[in-house]
Amino acid sequence: MxxxxxxxxxxxxxxxxxxxxxxxxxxxxxxxxxxxxxxxxxxxxxxxxxxxxxxxxxxxxxxxxxxxxxxxxxxxxxxxxxxxxxxxxxxxxxxxxxxxxxxxxxxxxxxxRGPRAExxxxxxxxxxxxxxxxxxxxxxxxxxxxxxxxxxxxxxxxxxxxxxxxxxxxxxxxxxxxxxxxxxxxxxxxxxxxxxxxxxxxxxxxxxxxxxFRGIGRSRRKVGEIEHLVRHADNGVLEVGVRLKGPWPGHHAGQFAFVSFDPQEGAHPFTIASAWRGDGRLNFMIKGIGDYTRTLPQTLKAGDRVEVEGPYGRFDFAGEESRQIWVAGGVGITPFIARLQALASDPAPKAVDLFYSTSAPDEGFIARLRELAGKAKVKLHVLVSGRDGRLDTEAICHRVPDWKAGRVWFCGPAGFGQALREGFAAKGFGEERFHQELFDMR
The missing domain is CATH 1.20.120 (Four Helix Bundle (Hemerythrin (Met), subunit A))
Structure with a gap:
């Protein structure tokens, strides 16, 4: 900020x-x-x-x-x-x-008024x-x-x-x-x-x-097709697997891309929900929260053409601290899934706690998340707001006693993030150690 x-x-x-x-x-x-x-x-x-x-x-x-x-x-x-x-x-x-x-x-x-100078x-x-x-x-x-x-x-x-x-x-x-x-x-x-x-x-x-002339980002656009679709009915998330046909420069966990499924609609920004494996495959997890995204489960199908522009972003999990605290609200879990996939094959020496707060739990989705967190050696905390109450700074600090030694990475609703940022700031936590995606492009 x-x-x-x-x-x-x-x-x-x-x-x-x-x-x-x-x-x-x-x-x-x-x-x-x-x-x-x-x-x-x-x-x-x-x-x-x-x-x-x-x-x-x-x-x-x-x-x-x-x-x-x-x-x-x-x-x-x-x-x-x-x-x-x-x-x-x-x-x-x-x-x-x-x-x-x-x-x-x-x-x-x-x-x-006098005459103007010649x-x-x-x-x-x-x-x-x-x-x-x-x-x-x-x-x-x-x-x-x-x-x-x-x-x-x-x-x-x-x-x-x-x-x-x-x-x-x-x-x-x-x-x-x-x-x-x-x-x-x-x-x-x-x-x-x-x-x-x-x-x-x-x-x-x-x-x-x-x-x-629609030339912005043209050099970073790649064409691909939808390879698979998985609908998580309980939390309203659509998982879209894309395979690109052209060379992709690679991406880091936490980055996003502008994705266009319909040229008339234009490109929307979505976080990449998969680690880069060098095979041209990208996953996106799309929450139906707008007029357009709510229609995607009915309109998209395997084989559809898609255009992807990117990667962009600096939500890169960097930092010299020995501990990291990740906080995801709803579909904000996306960048953390990509990071978990990367850590599953190359675990980091840092201690990591991942807090996943959701109001619409999907048991199949959470089971996959637990399995992935286990492979990545990340401690997962799942909180259902209707059952466990609202996640706040005090709850995080209680579960992570050495929180002062780490950095916080947050992705989720803006109000939720602002409340956590202010809560940590009140405890003397430096603003430069609180990282938040400002995922609002207008």
Missing amino acids: KRIKLSLLGVLALLSLLWWQADPLVLEGDRFFALRGVLVNYTGVLGMGVMSVAMLLALRPVMLEPLLGGLDKVYRVHKWLGIAGLALAVVHWLWAKGTKYAVGWGWLERPP QTVEIFRFFQEQRGLAESIGEWAFYAFVVLAAIALIKRFPYRRFLQSHRLMALVYLALVAHSVMLLPFGYWTTPLGALMGVLMAVGTYAALKSL
Whole structure:
């Protein structure tokens, strides 16, 4: 969590610092309108800066995973940059358009405006002539941005509609690039801020075009077919075995992939529930918790084509401590199954306790889990919430007396994870020793 906050603050701080260096902040004439001009420029720079970085992160850059702790964290930074961009865009619009409306309604009186300085650079003269067009493009792009952002943030919109509408964000971004290039104060372009904004908008434009042409992640996609299906009726989990036809780079336990069973629906992220054996086989365990995933047991069959993109993620069970505590809530058991399979053939010297909390126990599934844990030499604790109550920090510490010597790896519902994180933090357990998948891609 700390990395996410620092990343967002770092982007805002860098842009603010360079803007402060580039803008003389001279408030001449009417103070209100002079301040308005300064704030329009500042919010515009910040807004385009954070949106450009968000576009870059949409490319799923694997090289940034070690810095942020996995693609799930990269997407969380992407989300908060988008929210910051939306907030800045609203403030920018209020200063740019709201003031004009106030003048039109007679609430404010605009001071007399002198002639604009004549531009000697041809490209800047052209931009100056297109100022009205640039303002119109920015205004309508802003309205579209607000609508698309609302669809992305309101979870009641189906995931499929979110994917379809979110791709249009690339068109909005390209319109905002045109708006910004023409309206950015000409003096900025000769400063470090201008150089940075030029690079950011160029990279963002590349990312937008790649998104429009569905090129994001293309080099990491492999085609395969469903080899087997196992339905665990009691816990509502569908186990999908896939055999890839192309070379797979291999994966570590805890990583995930974007899986597409239906091109019209698009790809969904699922944790890989199997250790890599070099044979092209992957297993996924899918809980029917959404409109789409609930239909999969009826629509999927052996032999169906599937497209897999990945692997991604840094839920890698690394750490020098001699003990690890794994906590799984419901279908969050998936990455731990993959790790158990890996340890079954190569047990780790660490002492490991696995807590599996479920509200819908499936006896056949749990029997397989116990067998696998036995082979991996992992101590398994199965807790049924309706029978054993809610698993919390106190219960874990009671069952693992030397918990202070370990790390916690959690995968499951966000609220459950947050409660455990806060519980361990209250006991002085460092945040860097609590690992949690942020498995929410919107």
